[in-house]
Amino acid sequence: MNRFAELLDRLAYEPGRNNKLRLITGYFREVGDPDRGYALAALTGALSFKHAKPALIRDLITARTDTVLFGLSYDYVGDLSETVALMWPKTAMAAHNNPPSPTLTEVVTTLRTLGKAELPRQLERWLDELDETGRWALLKLVTGALRIGISARLAKTAAAALGDKDPHDVELIWPGLAPPYPELFAWLEGRGEKPVNRDPAPFRPVMLAHAIENTDFQSLDPADYIAEWKWDGIRVQAVAGRDERGHITARLYSRTGEDITGSFPDLVPSLRLAGAIDGELLILRDSRVQSFNVLQQRLNRKVVSPKLIKEFPIHLRAYDLLGDDENDLRELPFSERRERLEVFIKKLDDPRIDLSPTVPFASWDTLTAARADPASAGAGEDADAVEGVMLKRRDAPYLPGRPKGQWWKWKRDPHVIDAVLMYAQRGHGKRSSYYSDYTFGVWAEGDGGDELVPVGKAYFGFTDEELLQIDRFVRRNTTEKFGPVRHVVHEADKGLVLEVAFEGLQRSPRHKSGVAMRFPRISRLRWDKPPREADRLQTLEKMLKVEAAEIEA
């Protein structure tokens, strides 16, 4: 457990993806079965046991320490598990005997079977046996709050690296595996056969598109491509398959392979034909596609209430077919898959699942026009939910990852505003010596005349050269410092105007300005523009009104 805790501890501080991978792979290499398997399960969220309530942890510490000292410590540290982990006083006997600390396997298997009444005593024993970091990890684990910025995908990629395997292969066999994954590690280390996925409705690694640049078009022939609308929803894979008894199992996966079926129970009955659909999850009202803001009301919900289902009816718009009953279609060219898809959707004949239409075009000019005005190019009333067009090579097989030259996304031009840089914060990792996180604001009427109100934060979009320029500007124009944050000069005639691009707006009570941007990034530095000419809050509020009306509709 202490070794696993050490890994979690280090991961929690490491910002770089590749370095995280190295740390995890290093752990898998060093630690044997079954501990590493349970670690992989913990990192992928595959462990299940009843979590301990914070109140229980609090009771344990109160029984052992002075309440005033605990109060002062908790105030200082700010995190219950961490406070308890750090100040836990071992019993005199534990301190004297120095009992061996539990292994991760011991902890996980014990927690699985332990009765509720025995939990406090067991926890106490472990807390006595572990070191500070071990106690911290244990408490995070048992309270179900293991937030360390690792995705399941990353953990699986680290496992794959152990045997120089493609992460997609791990993803494919994953649904058939269970902790502590001995057959997976045996295969990765070349000691065993590749495990077979017996899941009737497995996830297939998704194919992604490259963003197209203006210069790319010259080398592309329109005749080689099929165009579709790019919908502003959520990319999903809807899979239905027959189990050994012939019953249909249906699952909905996110593009990273996370099983999200539980959040959309209303779609499951529609997935009655065995097959794997690649498509977009949308909300449809009166057969009209709603904006992403509307769809967002259905995301990250713990409870999916009947009311929610009724008010935000879910819909799947299909654009590819990866499997048709028992047949894997991924080797087929896209044009053939598309034909199979059309037949499949017709046969399914379900009001919740329809076909994403293609956009006819003969030249890049026609497509440019369609992208500029989707409404009159076939998208009709759904045009607001179109965020651009997709180009897919007719002869492209379905390849996992982001293969070159096969699929292109050509997004609608983003919204842009001119905002004023207000605060800058140092970045992390490679960027820790740069002021690379920017808070920017627009003008609004305040008590004492016009003032800037922050409307968002961005930390990318600029080139390396621009980063250097902004960094230099920040250092030379700092008016105050608060720890890692610098207050940068922002007056009517002094300051830096940033052109900020973003995908959409939302009302947000957490921001002083009342608005929050989706996907904001710095698109240009406006050295030429004095701050007084930056945009006003009203401009954003006007955009908001249109969107808000949609959510309530």
Add this chain to the structure above:
Amino acid sequence: MTGEFGAPAAYIVCMRPQDILLPVAAGLCCKPGGFHIDPVRPVERAVITHGHSDHARAGHGAVLATQETLDMMRLRYGENFAGSTQAIGYGEEIRLGDVRVKFHPAGHVLGSAQIAVTCKDTCIVASGDYKDAPDPTCTPFELVPCDVFITEATFGLPVFRHGDAADEVKKLLASVALFPERAHLVGAYSLGKAQRVIALLRQAGYDAPIYLHGAMETITHYYQSRGIELGELRLVKGVKKAALAGTITLAPPSATSDLWTRRFPDPVTAFASGWMRVRARARQRGIELPLVISDHADWDGLTATIAATGAGEIWVTHGQEDALVHWCQSKGLRARPLDLVGYSDEEESETPLPDGAEA
């Protein structure tokens, strides 16, 4: 330069401890002895516990301190940092006015001392900053029985437990082994902490050259001149970026997040400090490899020391006074916070270099 401390002072009857030592604006004042301990403003006569800049300031009339502390002050402030100086060794006693003053090792940094002030039958120990953990670069802390113990409280909360510094250095070396293509930058206070980290690295068997930020050079060489083995040290200035892959560099904490770091290949930023025990503190500074290595006693060290001195009265200064005062009172000891201002926390900050300074 000696002799200033021999001057007689007005006779005062010493009864209560606060008649012997009293906090005033300039620092801890000993009226019957006619001096201040670690004064933060210029005074006529100063008795100084150790060389950290918030305790040892320039501009006093006469300064009494260990030879090492005086040397460090001279290195930092120049020859004329005080009107006169007098060196005193550990275990040496001197009479000042109506009190006797004796220096004992504090185990904080090289030359650091606790100062025992005795008037008649009452002995007060002003411990300055201290630690009871082993440190290869300075004389170990000595327990001094007394009536009143003045303790620091930098880490005066039970969440601060520092563990074995050698384990933290192992963590650093494991990281160097895992990322041989990256440079490891260790933020450490230049006086004491940096040399301790280097010495611990040597103890752990690391024998490659260790690189230094320019601001560390003088004080580190001074440590070496006092016979402390630190192995081969090199200045990082002028070394090619690629050549710094797989190396360890010690730098003042403020430098590890500044322009200066751009000369290193994909640096791993470490920070050696007792504050690294608390995650939020480490994360706030963007530290990737926190090393819990402290120059100060941790909670267990503070409470064990307080109990062992046998003192019936405890005065608690700079840090988390509340918790430590509460603990003392719960053990039946008289305790109160001592309001002394002007002591920063050298674990956390050090005068930053101007942006882009070549060091």
